[in-house]
Amino acid sequence: MKSKDLRLLLSRSSSRKLFITAAIGSLVSAALVILNALLLGAVIVGIIYKHPSSSQWIVLLAALWIIRSVFTPFFESWCSTKAATIKSEIRREVSSLLATVEPVSSSELASLLVKGANSLDVYLGRFIPQLFAALVVPLSVIITVFFLDPLSALIAILTLPLIPFFGALIGRYTSDSVSKKWKSLSALSRYFEDSLQGFITLRIFGRNKSQGERIQNMGDRYTQETMSVLKISFLSAFVLELAATISVALIAVSIGLRLVDGKISFLHGLTVLVLAPEIYFPLRNAASLFHASADGTEVLEQLRVVSETALVQVPQVHRDFASCKEITWRNWTLAIPDAAESRIPESTIHRGEVIFIVGESGIGKSSFANNLLGLHFDSEILIDGVALTPETVVSYQKSIAWVPQLPQLASGTIREQFTLMNNSAGLVLFSDEAIIQSLQLLSLPLEELPQGLDTQLGGSDEKSAQMSGGQIRKIAVARALIRKPILIVADEPTADLDRHSATAIMTALRAAAENGAALVCISHDEDLQKSSDRVIAVERVKS
Numbered sequence: 001m002k003s004k005d006l007r008l009l010l011s012r013s014s015s016r017k018l019f020i021t022a023a024i025g026s027l028v029s030a031a032l033v034i035l036n037a038l039l040l041g042a043v044i045v046g047i048i049y050k051h052p053s054s055s056q057w058i059v060l061l062a063a064l065w066i067i068r069s070v071f072t073p074f075f076e077s078w079c080s081t082k083a084a085t086i087k088s089e090i091r092r093e094v095s096s097l098l099a100t101v102e103p104v105s106s107s108e109l110a111s112l113l114v115k116g117a118n119s120l121d122v123y124l125g126r127f128i129p130q131l132f133a134a135l136v137v138p139l140s141v142i143i144t145v146f147f148l149d150p151l152s153a154l155i156a157i158l159t160l161p162l163i164p165f166f167g168a169l170i171g172r173y174t175s176d177s178v179s180k181k182w183k184s185l186s187a188l189s190r191y192f193e194d195s196l197q198g199f200i201t202l203r204i205f206g207r208n209k210s211q212g213e214r215i216q217n218m219g220d221r222y223t224q225e226t227m228s229v230l231k232i233s234f235l236s237a238f239v240l241e242l243a244a245t246i247s248v249a250l251i252a253v254s255i256g257l258r259l260v261d262g263k264i265s266f267l268h269g270l271t272v273l274v275l276a277p278e279i280y281f282p283l284r285n286a287a288s289l290f291h292a293s294a295d296g297t298e299v300l301e302q303l304r305v306v307s308e309t310a311l312v313q314v315p316q317v318h319r320d321f322a323s324c325k326e327i328t329w330r331n332w333t334l335a336i337p338d339a340a341e342s343r344i345p346e347s348t349i350h351r352g353e354v355i356f357i358v359g360e361s362g363i364g365k366s367s368f369a370n371n372l373l374g375l376h377f378d379s380e381i382l383i384d385g386v387a388l389t390p391e392t393v394v395s396y397q398k399s400i401a402w403v404p405q406l407p408q409l410a411s412g413t414i415r416e417q418f419t420l421m422n423n424s425a426g427l428v429l430f431s432d433e434a435i436i437q438s439l440q441l442l443s444l445p446l447e448e449l450p451q452g453l454d455t456q457l458g459g460s461d462e463k464s465a466q467m468s469g470g471q472i473r474k475i476a477v478a479r480a481l482i483r484k485p486i487l488i489v490a491d492e493p494t495a496d497l498d499r500h501s502a503t504a505i506m507t508a509l510r511a512a513a514e515n516g517a518a519l520v521c522i523s524h525d526e527d528l529q530k531s532s533d534r535v536i537a538v539e540r541v542k543s
Contacts, residue, residue: 003151003434005170013295014082014085014086014087014089015124016126017082018079018082018083018086018128019128019132019436021078021079021082022079022128022129022132023132024048024132025075025079025129025132025133026129026132026133026135026136026137027136027140028071028075029071029072029075029133029136029137029288030133030136030137030140030141031140031429032064032067032068033137033140033275033278034140034144034275034276036061036064036065036068037144037274037275037278038055038271039060039061039064040061040271040274041267041270041271041274042057042267043057043058043061044269044270045266045267048274048318054356057518064510070533076125076126076129079123079124079125079126079128079129080126081119082124082125083120083121083123083124083125084121084125084130086120086124087118087121087124089290090120108512111521119251120300122289123300125291126289127286130282130285130286130289131286133282133285133286134283134285134286137278137279137281137282138156138278138279138280138282138283141278141279142156142157142160142279142337143273143426144275144469145272145275145276145279146273148271148275149255149264149268149269149272151254151258152227152251152254152255152272152276154275154465155247155250155251156247156251156465159243159246159247160247160279160280160283161248162243162247162372163240163243163244163247163283163284163287164287165282166239166240166243166281166287167423182508187377202459213385214294218437218457222523240283240287241285243280243284243482244277244280244281244284247276247280248276248277248280251272251273251276252273252276253268255273264510285441299535315387316391316392316394316395317391317392317395318392318395319395319396320395321383321395321396321399321486322399322486324351324383324384324399324486325350325351325384326350326351326384326518327346327348327349327372327381327382327383327487327518328346328347328348328349328381328383328385329344329346329347329371329372329379329380329381330346330379330380330381330382330383331344331345331346331379332344332368332371332378333378333541334364334368334378340540340541341540341541342359342363342364342538342539342540342541343538343539343540343541344357344368344536344538344539345536345539347536349518349520350518351486351516351517351518352513352514352516352517352518353518353519353532353533353534354510354513354519354521354532354533354534355512355518355519355520355521355532355533355534355535355536356520356521356522356523356528356529356532356534356535356536357369357520357521357522357536357537357538358522358523358524358529358535358536358537358538359538359539360538361539363538363540364538365491365522366405366491366522368538369402369489369491369520369522371420372489372520373397373400373489374388374396374397374400377390383396386442399485399486399487400486400487400488400489401475401480401481401483401487401488401489402480402488402489402490402491403476403477403480403488403489403490403491403493404476404491405491405522407472407473407475407476409457409467409472409475409476410457411457412456412457413453413454413455413456413457414435414439414449414452414453414454414455414457414475415432415435415453415454417479418430418438418478418482421543430482432453435451435453435478435482438478438479438482439474439475439478441478441481441508441511442474442475442477442478442504442505442508443474443500443501443504444471444474444475444478445505448471469496469497470497470498470501473493473497473501473505474501474504474505477493477505477508477509478508481508481509481512484512484515484517485512485517486497486516486517486518487517487518487519487520488509488512488513488517488518488519488520489520489522490509490519490520490521490522491522492522492523492524493505493506493509493523494506494523494528495523495526506528506531509521510531
């Protein structure tokens with residue numbers, strides 16, 4: 001566990017309670033193990049030699065077994081419950097920070113907070129307590145063995161490092177395999193989300209089957225990565241079992257030879273034989289859980305990165321972008337699993353220009369749009385030759401507009417669709433006249449709305465109007481154009497629309513470009529591309 005990940009755990013009281021309880025529980029377990037061996041040896045020797053106090057030892061041993069049978073499941077259950085509590089706390093904490101975190105794929109976050117966080121159950125509930133046991137129990141047992149038979153204690157000290165040595169050796173490969181597995185899962189989640197968002201477009205252009213096969217291939221890759229982790233875990237279990245067995249055998253042979261020569265008492269030899277496996281058992285258990293804990297370690301690292309990214313608040317510097325004349329992007333690239341790298345060469349778009357970005361589905365067009373919108377910094381963006389930075393990105397985003405592929409309307413009136421977002425972003429609120437004019441540019445007159453600008457949307461009652469896909473997209477475009485942005489990024493603005501609605505939207509977008517906005521459209525429609533100033537294709541480049 002990295003020190004930063006440890007601080008993430010120790011920063012909460014529930015984690016500190018788990019660590020303290022695990023340490024105390026390990027001490028109690030060590031005491032029970034030692035008492036069990038001493039009593040068992042005394043009982044067996046007493047029965048063989050018919051010692052009169054044997055019955056008393058048997059009663060004490062039975063009582064000890066009852067205590068162990070109650071303590072062990074109670075301790076394990078408490079650790080599991082506390083691990084679930086810590087997991088929920090971390091999940092809530094990270095979820096509460098998502099509003100301030102640098103944009104991350106929602107599917108990737110879902111995998112991290114659901115499947116990823118669930119792996120903390122094993123890591124916190126089993127591996128951490130076992131780690132304390134691996135430190136406390138062997139040391140306590142070796143000290144006890146030293147007083148009974150110094151030679152056996154010496155053999156244990158010499159052979160004990162074999163288990164952590166082999167565990168660390170195999171653990172290196174386990175860590176790499178787990179990291180690859182999580183990267184494959186994240187890539188699969190992102191790709192599935194992108195394909196799902198563009199499913200309608202894929203169906204229109206007959207690419208849904210090929211995308212399904214691609215997702216299947218990525219799923220097979222994740223399965224292979226998971227199986228490679230399991231192979232290593234089986235190998236580690238075999239090696240650790242072999243090392244522990246050989247170590248115990250050396251102690252047993254040593255005791256047997258000395259019993260024959262009469263150099264060790266039967267009671268001491270038997271007690272040491274009972275204790276010997278307990279020297280290696282906790283370490284072997286901890287090492288065997290390492291492959292499961294590796295998932296937890298990787299998840300903690302990713303959760304820590306998300307938390308730190310969210311906690312770093314970049315001080316914003318105001319910059320006026322209204323008078324800018326051009327926007328330039330440097331060479332943009334995107335690494336896609338199981339495919340060649342995607343690239344868009346360096347280019348500049350001027351105010352009033354219309355550019356179409358084209359390419360096959362899943363090649364990264366929407367990711368490029370996110371970079372152009374300042375949501376990611378995959379490549380450098382220059383406005384009039386000055387680089388866009390995290391300090392100026394908020395001012396930049398107030399000057400641009402985005403029309404997503406699947407626009408969403410908030411629950412509220414038509415008027416609120418234009419005022420809610422502007423109010424939260426600190427922008428000027430628009431008058432009813434400006435909103436009506438913007439809607440008319442999209443061929444959506446007020447007469448088509450049952451209650452005009454007071455038409456309720458998104459509710460489940462009878463007063464809420466049901467909008468068609470074309471009307472929703474028109475409102476989304478009108479919402480973007482009313483701000484008179486310097487740049488408009490439209491992702492499939494005419495997808496799944498009738499010709500009349502598509503014409504109205506493209507006419508409004510081109511009118512905005514004629515009035516000084518730079519327009520970047522992502523579309524598969526070749527007829528629309530013909531009327532553009534330039535068409536830029538996303539290229540596949542073999543790395």
